[in-house]
Amino acid sequence: VSVFADVVQAPEDPILGVTVAFNKDPCPMKVNLGVGAYRTEEGKPLVLNVVRRAEQMLVNDSSRVKEYLPITGLADFNKMSAKLIFGNDSPAIQEKRVTTVQCLSGTGSLRVGAEFLARHYQQRTIYIPQPTWGNHPKVFALSGLFVKTYRYYDPATRGLNFQGLVEDLSSAPSGAVVLLHACAHNPTGVDPTVEQWEQIRQLMRSKALLPFFDSAYQGFASGNLDADAQPVRLFAADGGELLAAQSYAKNMGLYGERVGALSIVCKTADVAAKVESQLKLVIRPMYSSPPIHGASIVATILKDSEMYNEWTIELKAMADRIISMRHQLFEALRERGTPGDWTHIVKQIGMFTFTGLNTEQVAFMTKEYHIYMTSDGRISMAGLSSKTVPLLADAIHAAVT
Ligand code: PLP
Numbered sequence: 001v002s003v004f005a006d007v008v009q010a011p012e013d014p015i016l017g018v019t020v021a022f023n024k025d026p027c028p029m030k031v032n033l034g035v036g037a038y039r040t041e042e043g044k045p046l047v048l049n050v051v052r053r054a055e056q057m058l059v060n061d062s063s064r065v066k067e068y069l070p071i072t073g074l075a076d077f078n079k080m081s082a083k084l085i086f087g088n089d090s091p092a093i094q095e096k097r098v099t100t101v102q103c104l105s106g107t108g109s110l111r112v113g114a115e116f117l118a119r120h121y122q123q124r125t126i127y128i129p130q131p132t133w134g135n136h137p138k139v140f141a142l143s144g145l146f147v148k149t150y151r152y153y154d155p156a157t158r159g160l161n162f163q164g165l166v167e168d169l170s171s172a173p174s175g176a177v178v179l180l181h182a183c184a185h186n187p188t189g190v191d192p193t194v195e196q197w198e199q200i201r202q203l204m205r206s207k208a209l210l211p212f213f214d215s216a217y218q219g220f221a222s223g224n225l226d227a228d229a230q231p232v233r234l235f236a237a238d239g240g241e242l243l244a245a246q247s248y249a250k251n252m253g254l255y256g257e258r259v260g261a262l263s264i265v266c267k268t269a270d271v272a273a274k275v276e277s278q279l280k281l282v283i284r285p286m287y288s289s290p291p292i293h294g295a296s297i298v299a300t301i302l303k304d305s306e307m308y309n310e311w312t313i314e315l316k317a318m319a320d321r322i323i324s325m326r327h328q329l330f331e332a333l334r335e336r337g338t339p340g341d342w343t344h345i346v347k348q349i350g351m352f353t354f355t356g357l358n359t360e361q362v363a364f365m366t367k368e369y370h371i372y373m374t375s376d377g378r379i380s381m382a383g384l385s386s387k388t389v390p391l392l393a394d395a396i397h398a399a400v401t
Contacts, residue, residue: 073102106247184350
């Protein structure tokens with residue numbers, strides 16, 4: 001008998017479990033709108049041309065070796081990643097107040113940041129939006145932080161509950177960490193306006209709340225990398241401190257390469273250097289050092305202005321296709337006379353639409369129409385195509401009538 005005989009079967013991950021169920025379904029007409037991964041009009045995963053080109057250059061360069069990277073990762077990658085999120089002429093970077101370390105995509109960056117906070121930051125409570133990406137509470141709790149939520153989404157308007165957000169952050173204890181989605185909030189697709197961001201900034205700074213930005217979709221929301229980084233830059237510009245986790249999974253399509261970065265903006269260069277020394281102590285016993293291939297792709301593209309431009313064009317095309325899917329789905333529901341207000345489909349931002357469909361309606365659509373999505377009614381617009389929009393519209397129509 002196994003020494004592990006008493007181990008109980010764990011439930012599937014609520015998001016990745018959708019794909020497991022999808023893969024088991026033999027129906028040829030099935031559609032997977034669960035996982036947040038970009039698909040082409042043909043429903044295929046996409047490797048960007050500029051990524052293929054960068055990889056080719058790396059392969060052809062025989063001087064490249066497979067030595068270990070430093071604990072903090074590839075130096076060029078870290079430098080360029082900080083510029084990408086904080087801006088080319090960021091004073092914080094120029095003043096050497098930013099430490100950036102390469103981590104395992106967005107999740108790993110959040111985890112390293114959280115582990116650092118649990119060890120070196122007094123106020124170990126983190127406020128996360130309600131709702132948020134399903135992995136957030138687990139990452140932060142397992143790192144040793146105390147997780148609380150702040151109101152974010154209003155089901156009645158399918159928009160931002162700004163008043164609730166302000167009330168909850170106002171009553172948070174001074175110094176608490178606040179997780180903010182930099183843009184394209186997952187799962188709601190609802191972002192504050194620039195004016196609201198400014199009010200959030202003033203409130204947070206007045207209460208010494210520490211911002212921890214999760215930037216998993218820079219460029220995916222508007223199609224413009226600078227516009228999508230605006231909220232982060234607003235906070236960095238006031239000279240205050242913050243953390244930012246970046247992922248290249250979506251915006252460069254590097255999902256499985258696991259490329260990301262954690263930046264901590266500090267008050268002084270001296271503090272930033274000490275913080276970096278402690279980040280190394282977090283990383284070393286966890287995975288020693290990060291992988292080299294994906295970060296080399298990113299650094300190659302970010303360092304070369306011509307490749308960078310090619311990337312922005314390909315990124316914009318992905319964002320535009322998603323926006324076009326929003327319009328097509330909205331039109332298809334209008335044509336069917338589907339009851340209800342569906343304007344949120346075109347108003348929401350980024351990869352996901354938070355449809356407002358409930359668990360029973362989602363289960364019905366999966367059973368009768370072989371459409372797979374998370375049970376909270378979130379659909380990945382990037383998984384849709386002109387071919388599958390009518391099927392989804394039929395399913396939604398049947399589910400609500
Ligand atoms: N944060 C948010 C809000 C996300 O939606 C995701 C991915 O779905 C991530 C972080 C992390 O993704 P990854 O670890 O693949 O970069």
